[in-house]
Amino acid sequence: QELFLKMNSVGEGCTELKREYDQCFNRWFAEKFLKGDRSGDPCTEMFKKYQSCVQKAIKEKDIPIDGVEFMGPNKEKPGS
């Protein structure tokens, strides 16, 4: 059952895929990664599905994702 409120994706149609991936990731992160277990990531398939959805939404919404660096040389970005 859902005890935890869940977040949406910026791509409205991607929210289910995002939540499935998040659930997988959060479990792996807490039970494996933080405990030093370097065995494989079980979430790669879910991540791929989620990514193909969200990257499309980002392009459609014209969200300016790029390799923006923290206080990097291209901080003087033209336009918004």
Added chain:
Amino acid sequence: MKIWTSEHIFNHPWETVTKAAMQKYPNPMNPSVFGVDVLDRTVDQQGRLHSKRLLSTEWGLPSIVKSIIGNARTCTYVQEHSVVDPKEKTLELKSTNITFTNMVSVDERLIYKPHPEEPEKTVLTQEAIISVKGVSLSSYLEGLMANTISTNAGKGREAMEWVIRRLNAEIEELAITARGSIRTPMAAAVTEK
């Protein structure tokens, strides 16, 4: 340019705080965040987890204003890069706005580490570098923004405490459910005799 820094101690171990940070949204202190997306995630050669995320926020303008200026203009996007080192026990987050960059630049950096003297506590150091562009009142505006960031940092810490409480409650609930589901077949086995 305005630089704002702060340090804060959480009465929780680093692992708890880190798990909470990865699940920070949604929370009641950040109602304007309407979307959180992972853009990329990898483990590097030193075993550190790198995540690149997109945070989508909405200013919460009244709908009449939004219908005049258009929905796209009311959204702000922030890109965040985080690194979790499970061996060294550090979580570092860097974020920057990727929209309205011609007007303002807000770069934030947060580092969570175990408290050097008290291992059951976590120290958060954070800094923000703010620039307002091409406006003569820029240092005044930057001062205003620094106050907002300071207030928001307080909210951010409250948000972390909220998420930590929820995580602990969830663990507690799962434990109770697990105990219950073991008890029932055992009770049935006893009565079956």
